[in-house]
Amino acid sequence: IIGSSMGSDFQRTILWVVLAAACFMLYDNWQVYNGKPSMFGSEPVAEQTADGKSVASPDAIANQTVADAVASGVIQTSRPIEVTNDLFKLRFDENGAVITRAELLKERQEADWTEVGLIGKVLGNKAPELKNIVLFDVSPSRAYVAQTGLIGGNFPNHKTLFKYSGTQEGSKVIGEGKNKKTVATKTVVFTARTGDVAVEKSFELIEGHYGINVSHKIINNGDTQITPSVYYQLTRDDGKPDGESSMYYTYTGPAVYTNETKFKKIAFDDIEDKPDTVARENDGWIAMIQHYFVSAWADAPGAKKTEHEFYTRKLDKNLYAVGSIVRIGSIAPKSWTTTDAVLYVGPQDQTRLAQIATGLDLVVDYGWLTMLAKPIYSVLKALYDAVGNWGWAIVLLTCLVKLILYPISAAGYKSMARMKEVTPRMKALQQQYGKDKQRLQQAMMELYKKEKINPVGGCLPIVLQIPVFLALYWVLLASVELRGSEWILWVNDLAMPDSWLVLPAIMMVTMILQMLLNPAPMDPMQKKIMYIMPIVFGVMFFFFASGLVLYWLTNNVLSIAQQWYVNRQIATERARRLAAANEKEIIPERAKESKAKK
Secondary structure, X not given: OHHHHOOOHHHHHHHHHHHHHHHHHHHHHHHHHOOOOOOOOOOOOOOEXXXXXXXXXXXXXXXXXXXXXXXXXXXXXXXXXXEEOOOEEEEEEOEOOEEEEEEEEEEEOXXXXXXXXXXXXXXXXXXXXXXXXXXXXXXXXXXXEEEEEEEOOOOOOOOOEOEEEEEEEEEXXXXXXXXOEEEEEEEEEEEEEEOXXXXXXXXXXXXXXXXXXXXXXXXXXXXXXXXXXXXXXXXXXXXXXXXXXXXXXXXXXXEEEXXXXXXXXXXXXXXXXXXXXXXXEOOEEEEEEEOOEEEEEEEXXXXXXXXXXEEEEEEEOOEEEEEEEEEOOOEOOOEEEEEEEEEEEEEOOHHHHHHHOOOHHHHOOOHHXXXXXXXXXXXXXXHHHHHOOHHHHHHHHHHHHHHHOHHXXXXXXXXXXXXXXXXXXXXXXXXXXXXXXXXXXXXXXXHHHHHOOOOOOOHHHHHHHHHHHHHHXXXXXXXXXXXXXXXXXXXXXXXXXXXXOHHHHHHHHHHHHHHHHOOOOOOHHHHHHHHHHHXXXXXXXXXXXXXXXXXXXXXXXXXXXXXXXXXHHHHHHHHHHHHHHHHHHHHHXXXXXXXXXX
């Protein structure tokens, strides 16, 4: 292979990319074969019975069973209380004093890329009315709530009827030093009593914060000591979030974090197979994850370390729960105690999440490339803080990666430049040795050695770029900070494909320019493949996030500039060598002429 295609080092780099893409596709198919969802998603398809009649799709069945679960009283909603601040429109219910709806007022749904831009016009699609993101909700198609209560005796729980005591407005000082400021608060209070035990449950909403402070004041009015525990639970159906793109697969389901086991996702299917206690620790949190957003129960800052029991349960058809039980200790007769926790309901903002609880930022799932993706995100975030635009941050990141790889890529480009210059001599060797492949290969290796050409030098830069490319893919897919982020002109969402197809088209042009700067394949079939590759890759990039195409386009532009510069260097160097060689030949001739004259 080396002997027959050594004249096309650039073609070899393309084959490396194709190989990586093929491995990626094979991995996706393997996931599907093992019953996992495709990374590119799929639309539910109606099945047919033997008589040809259609039956309900899996999603439709899920919707029916969620409705049944709500109707059967697993989730009760009948006495709603609505409270609004700058970030939330929350709906509480006096049945259990639970949150049954959370509308995020500053987070909007996104139009699918096929509904806008050139693609939308060609397909005749119209962008839908974009509504606010809703996390918690109870409807015939969705069951997702946050619940709390007491266990260990005849105590109020999430099925007890509470009484709404009102919403108290106030203010509090948060932050330290220069960051100290006064913010508005709203505290929603509910009370309930079962036997001799009364509970006052309060939810404190803080201006500008997605973390809700939840407090339980437990009063023992009896004559005997009690030892209750408080539980914090997230209950959700196993359906996908509304508006999820069909172009990729992202995880939806519970997660648990403890000091010992660290971050652990627990799929709904795993709960179905084995509902159980996940861990017993003195610290940790639970969460319910979906693309870009999360709800989580965590200890309040400074809370006393007590035993937590983390668990998962299947409650009904397609209805699951993840929770933690926190030991409170004994409460003497005629006395009371309080417990505090934080309920986070909002976007997966890594900075905010890290402030809520240790490891909570791990809900931003970068897949199997986390070790590389997290540093790339950190660098990208630092660049964004410097320039204030995610698009330009991606451009600067590409320049930084290119600078780090410059010594390796420069050596590769020098090899390709020299390869292009010796192409005529390689063709002459082919004609000289004909079908003697072994002798031809030996002659070519001698030529490479003489001209200081590394036959695989051009492959290494592109191979080193592939992990960065894949890691950036996950960063763009999982980081809510890039959701809806603009760059320039028509690029208004770097996390979605370019609906105007401009970036992929420009990228195809740069690939053609790269092809012209590199040695052409000597084999006619390889030559045809090289001409087709820009079109194939351009079409593939139609479906990639704009930020990813921007990265590869910037890399191509820098590569073209670097290759052009190296080509000039090699041409100058060769001209200098030829001049020196000519000078050596001219000097003896002049000496002979001078001697003859004498």
